[in-house]
Amino acid sequence: MQPTFILALDQGTTSSRSILFDKTGSIVGLAQKEFKQHYPQPGWVEHDAHEIWETQLGTLVEVLAKGKIQPQQIAAVGITNQRETTVIWDRATGEPIAPAIVWQDRRTAELCDTIRSQGKAPLLQEKTGLILDAYFSATKIKWLLDHTPGAREKANKGELAFGTMDCWLIWKLSNGNVHATDVTNASRTLLYNIHQLEWDKELLELFDIPASLLPAVVASSGVLGNCEVIPGHSIPIAGVAGDQQAALFGQLCVDPGMVKNTYGTGCFMLMNTGEKAIHSTNNLLTTIAWQLDGKTEYALEGSVFIGGAVVQWLRDQLKVIHSAPDIEKLASSVPDSQGVYIVPAFAGLGAPYWNAYARGTIFGLTRGSNQAHIARAALESIAYQSADLLRAMQADASIPILELRVDGGATVNDLLMQFQSDLLDCHVVRPIVTETTALGAAYLAGLAVGYWQNKEELRSLWKSDQVFKPTIDIAKRNSLVQGWQRAVKASIVWANDHT
Numbered sequence: 001m002q003p004t005f006i007l008a009l010d011q012g013t014t015s016s017r018s019i020l021f022d023k024t025g026s027i028v029g030l031a032q033k034e035f036k037q038h039y040p041q042p043g044w045v046e047h048d049a050h051e052i053w054e055t056q057l058g059t060l061v062e063v064l065a066k067g068k069i070q071p072q073q074i075a076a077v078g079i080t081n082q083r084e085t086t087v088i089w090d091r092a093t094g095e096p097i098a099p100a101i102v103w104q105d106r107r108t109a110e111l112c113d114t115i116r117s118q119g120k121a122p123l124l125q126e127k128t129g130l131i132l133d134a135y136f137s138a139t140k141i142k143w144l145l146d147h148t149p150g151a152r153e154k155a156n157k158g159e160l161a162f163g164t165m166d167c168w169l170i171w172k173l174s175n176g177n178v179h180a181t182d183v184t185n186a187s188r189t190l191l192y193n194i195h196q197l198e199w200d201k202e203l204l205e206l207f208d209i210p211a212s213l214l215p216a217v218v219a220s221s222g223v224l225g226n227c228e229v230i231p232g233h234s235i236p237i238a239g240v241a242g243d244q245q246a247a248l249f250g251q252l253c254v255d256p257g258m259v260k261n262t263y264g265t266g267c268f269m270l271m272n273t274g275e276k277a278i279h280s281t282n283n284l285l286t287t288i289a290w291q292l293d294g295k296t297e298y299a300l301e302g303s304v305f306i307g308g309a310v311v312q313w314l315r316d317q318l319k320v321i322h323s324a325p326d327i328e329k330l331a332s333s334v335p336d337s338q339g340v341y342i343v344p345a346f347a348g349l350g351a352p353y354w355n356a357y358a359r360g361t362i363f364g365l366t367r368g369s370n371q372a373h374i375a376r377a378a379l380e381s382i383a384y385q386s387a388d389l390l391r392a393m394q395a396d397a398s399i400p401i402l403e404l405r406v407d408g409g410a411t412v413n414d415l416l417m418q419f420q421s422d423l424l425d426c427h428v429v430r431p432i433v434t435e436t437t438a439l440g441a442a443y444l445a446g447l448a449v450g451y452w453q454n455k456e457e458l459r460s461l462w463k464s465d466q467v468f469k470p471t472i473d474i475a476k477r478n479s480l481v482q483g484w485q486r487a488v489k490a491s492i493v494w495a496n497d498h499t
């Protein structure tokens with residue numbers, strides 16, 4: 001018998017990828033195509049939904065062709081995607097009515113301010129677990145309906161469909177037969193009640209969005225339709241989750257208290273809180289982790305805006321390193337940062353501080369400070385910010401953390417990982433397969449079709465590459481953290497003092 005595989009479609013913000021996994025959870029094939037970012041006005045970011053589909057389909061065909069894999073060898077397709085990005089299309093023609101509005105797009109910030117001034121933010125947090133922000137889909141949908149000629153009339157007649165990128169891909173893969181999204185993606189729209197598990201009528205009214213636009217909401221693991229794009233073959237689409245939730249699953253953080261942090265351009269930390277949706281008092285988001293085996297599990301989420309991007313800044317702006325990996329050697333050339341702290345608030349500070357006016361600052365410079373100290377402080381700032389998130393999660397959830405599972409481009413940096421462990425006083429675990437996002441989608445799909453039997457089987461597949469253990473003494477840790485907190489406080493004072 002020929003071996004079979006699970007195909008994960010990873011629809012990211014800058015590229016579409018198709019990755020094949022085998023029964024051991026190892027990657028056996030990968031194809032990737034970038035697509036264009038459109039910036040039509042300051043603060044606006046758009047994608048061409050057609051191009052997203054074409055690049056996604058292109059990688060699907062390519063990964064099969066490269067590995068000489070027959071479609072019948074694919075047991076199931078799983079999808080993971082950039083979250084919140086919004087497209088609306090015509091149900092009859094399948095044509096998008098306008099470019100997709102990307103999660104980073106700020107065009108609806110003022111609309112959010114208006115809704116905030118009506119005192120609606122607490123209601124939204126209560127029902128959706130989210131903070132009222134342009135980031136999420138609801139105001140993007142409203143904007144498209146209000147600014148695309150004829151859209152509102154068509155929407156009122158039920159002729160249009162809304163979807164995030166998972167939903168758009170499901171529609172295209174199923175030849176327009178299925179209009180569905182999974183609970184994790186629905187939970188990022190500001191329209192989905194994460195407790196009642198339904199589109200919320202009161203919120204639809206608040207944003208003036210007709211219910212007829214909305215997709216059916218399905219579990220993250222379960223056959224929801226078929227991929228019909230390869231003539232003569234029908235492959236079940238069996239797993240869907242937004243990228244961060246998929247990464248949490250790919251890291252097998254399937255028990256309450258398990259946490260993953262992704263160190264990319266920014267950092268994304270999610271903590272599994274089990275079947276309990278925890279209301280955050282520390283400005284974290286409450287979100288659905290996944291729905292699986294009839295159970296809905298939740299997560300707390302926080303993000304750091306500038307993570308690995310501070311390394312890019314040292315490379316591209318200060319030009320103290322040629323390439324990102326050079327930072328480790330430079331930072332390792334000194335035993336510590338000699339009291340230098342960088343607060344890389346280039347775009348304000350996120351959770352738990354939330355200060356849009358904060359800007360990047362360097363504190364503690366002396367005549368002896370050199371490039372290496374700055375490089376070390378930059379690297380350490382990624383760990384300090386992540387530690388702040390974890391502390392906020394611990395405070396919200398009152399769950400002790402035993403280990404932090406990590407992935408993303410900056411986790412190759414051993415110095416950073418060791419410092420993270422020292423700061424958190426817990427194990428920092430880097431797995432062998434760091435493509436955790438695609439892996440999570442593959443696992444969700446594979447479980448649904450019996451390719452893998454259960455979570456226990458998956459647990460046995462998860463393998464750590466390296467475990468970083470704390471080595472620092474308590475007094476040193478405390479003094480480092482105090483220094484960081486002083487630096488953050490000072491940068492906030494500086495920000496708030498503006499007139």
Ligand code: ADP
Pocket residue numbers: 263264265266307308309310311312324325326327328408409410411412413
């Ligand atoms: P994204 O998915 O956000 O594009 P990646 O997971 O590909 O991010 O990670 C890229 C980020 O990791 C960049 O910001 C880069 O500066 C950082 N990075 C890459 N290699 C290293 C390294 N050796 N040490 C520290 N940071 C690194």
